[in-house]
Amino acid sequence: MDPKLTEPPFVQAEGVINLRDAGGQLSRLPSYTNHIVKPRYLYRAGEPSRITPKGIIQLRDELGVRKVFDLRSDVEVKGYKADPLIIEGVGFVKAPVSSAEAYDPFSLARRVKGFQDDPLGAFLHLYMEIMEKGTDSVYKVLTHIRDHPDEPCLVHCTAGKDRTGTIVAVIHLLLGVDDEEIVKDYTLTTVGLEPALPGLVERFKAHDVYRDNWEGTMNMSSSKPEWIIAFLSQFREKYGTAEGYVKNRVGLSDEDIEKIRVNLLVPKTVPN
Numbered sequence: 001m002d003p004k005l006t007e008p009p010f011v012q013a014e015g016v017i018n019l020r021d022a023g024g025q026l027s028r029l030p031s032y033t034n035h036i037v038k039p040r041y042l043y044r045a046g047e048p049s050r051i052t053p054k055g056i057i058q059l060r061d062e063l064g065v066r067k068v069f070d071l072r073s074d075v076e077v078k079g080y081k082a083d084p085l086i087i088e089g090v091g092f093v094k095a096p097v098s099s100a101e102a103y104d105p106f107s108l109a110r111r112v113k114g115f116q117d118d119p120l121g122a123f124l125h126l127y128m129e130i131m132e133k134g135t136d137s138v139y140k141v142l143t144h145i146r147d148h149p150d151e152p153c154l155v156h157c158t159a160g161k162d163r164t165g166t167i168v169a170v171i172h173l174l175l176g177v178d179d180e181e182i183v184k185d186y187t188l189t190t191v192g193l194e195p196a197l198p199g200l201v202e203r204f205k206a207h208d209v210y211r212d213n214w215e216g217t218m219n220m221s222s223s224k225p226e227w228i229i230a231f232l233s234q235f236r237e238k239y240g241t242a243e244g245y246v247k248n249r250v251g252l253s254d255e256d257i258e259k260i261r262v263n264l265l266v267p268k269t270v271p272n
Contacts, residue, residue, distance in 0.1 A: 004191045011063055014055035017046035018160040018192030022168050022185065027265050029176035035265040037175055040064065041152045042145070042264070044168050046160035046196065047072065049085060056087050059154070066151040069095045069141055071134070071163040095141065097134035097163045112209055116216025120230060127166050127231040128238065131245070138167055138250050145171075146256055149263035159200075161189045161223050166231060173242035174257065175265055179232055189223040 004010065009020040023039035043065060051059065059065050066089065070077070073096045077084075085092065114122035144153055157163040169182050193200070200221065204210035210217040239245035246252050252260075 013059035015051035016048045017196040019045040025177040025181045027176040032265045036268045038266045043154040045156040064152045067153040068092045069155045071097045071157040095137040112213045112216045115220040119219040123227040146259045186228040
């Protein structure tokens with residue numbers, strides 16, 4: 001196991017893959033000089049269906065998570081053939097980014113083939129599609145931050161890379177986090193998925209659509225810096241700023257954005 005998995009921003013909840021704190025980065029907003037993204041409030045991860053009893057205690061009692069946002073479609077969730085996760089004291093919110101049609105065999109095969117033929121183009125298409133089709137998901141997460149600053153939350157999809165990664169990136173942009181830090185956060189998924197990789201490979205190999213396009217499958221599973229760098233450039237070209245996206249596409253106001261910043265940016269403490 002990579003020793004980085006035991007170091008911040010990675011945190012532990014046994015059975016949950018790619019789990020880390022999405023806070024701690026310095027804000028560059030002029031009105032929030034020397035502020036950082038609030039640690040131990042916004043967490044990101046892969047799907048948590050294999051969480052253990054010990055992991056539940058860690059997630060709820062040690063990390064303090066009170067709300068979980070699931071970005072997966074119902075079709076994906078059913079594919080795990082597991083009972084819905086129930087944790088006393090923790091609310092679960094369905095916030096699917098994609099429709100069920102995105103995971104029908106034809107659409108899925110075409111998507112995986114794209115990752116084989118033109119991985120950069122495929123990632124850009126996927127990530128901008130998430131921005132367009134996932135506005136309700138973004139709304140649910142941001143309004144929770146706006147209205148419940150004392151209820152830490154977890155955002156997850158399947159691997160905690162694409163849907164989770166782009167939505168967290170937009171939140172970081174809204175908070176004034178540098179691109180360099182956003183790229184660093186995105187690429188940590190390579191480390192976060194390392195323990196789960198053998199199981200993921202076996203799962204992929206069991207399906208023709210992945211097995212027959214293995215190079216595309218491996219590209220699809222990667223978190224190279226160039227993927228997120230290209231996304232940030234395309235995002236700005238289309239929406240201008242995170243504020244513009246959140247106001248014009250997600251439907252929040254300037255007052256909402258300021259409240260989110262007040263709740264999620266805290267003064268950086270200087271060590272003695």
